[in-house]
Amino acid sequence: MEHDGVVPILPDGKTGGNACCVLELPFSNNKSLLVSKSGKHSNFPLLITDVCYIHSFDLQNWSCEFSSSSENIRPSSDTPLYWACLIVAPEKFQWKLKPSFAMHGHASANDQDCIKWNIPVSDKETRFSTREDAQEMLSLLEKFPYPENKVFLRKKHGFFILGQDAQEVFDIYESQVKTKFTEIINSENVIKGRSLLDPEIAENQHFYALLRNYFYVNFLLL
Numbered sequence: 001m002e003h004d005g006v007v008p009i010l011p012d013g014k015t016g017g018n019a020c021c022v023l024e025l026p027f028s029n030n031k032s033l034l035v036s037k038s039g040k041h042s043n044f045p046l047l048i049t050d051v052c053y054i055h056s057f058d059l060q061n062w063s064c065e066f067s068s069s070s071e072n073i074r075p076s077s078d079t080p081l082y083w084a085c086l087i088v089a090p091e092k093f094q095w096k097l098k099p100s101f102a103m104h105g106h107a108s109a110n111d112q113d114c115i116k117w118n119i120p121v122s123d124k125e126t127r128f129s130t131r132e133d134a135q136e137m138l139s140l141l142e143k144f145p146y147p148e149n150k151v152f153l154r155k156k157h158g159f160f161i162l163g164q165d166a167q168e169v170f171d172i173y174e175s176q177v178k179t180k181f182t183e184i185i186n187s188e189n190v191i192k193g194r195s196l197l198d199p200e201i202a203e204n205q206h207f208y209a210l211l212r213n214y215f216y217v218n219f220l221l222l
């Protein structure tokens, strides 16, 4: 996603995008999530130790129970939105099919184009990683259920892609998102510091492939 320009590289060198998959462990009725860590640097590949295991997220009390490889590795601040998309919405709205993989980047497209492409856009702009943000995501998912809809735009935050597995999400990303969501959120501030064509960043385009393999392999194994 970094290479394609759909996740901004923030002034501190971190990326505005992440991915998540559902884990259904044997001997447990509870679903959990694997999510990429908060503040992944753009010029480092995502390591296995950079992934957080989310046992639960309480959207009412805004608390998260998670495991990670060290104290410095914390889940992405988009974790509540993934919890809303992958754990809460499928049960609450009785979706026939339940998505197992999701991807998100801080790139956008204008409302008119989204209408043309049948991509639902949320009504309200909300501050990232707040109760209102998660509520707005749930309202959007209630109005536009999965699997009839698989790409969503949270106003002034970015796109979310939901799918049955990593391969489906990456296929949707390639065909429907990568070339369409070209407006980077807060692009002026975000991109000024470093060009996406910066050779150091270009060298790290394999991050995308690594992330895909990591989640794909783990998802298939479980």
Ligand SMILES: [Zn+2]
Binding pocket: 016, 078, 104, 105, 106, 128, 157, 158
């Ligand atoms: Zn985000």
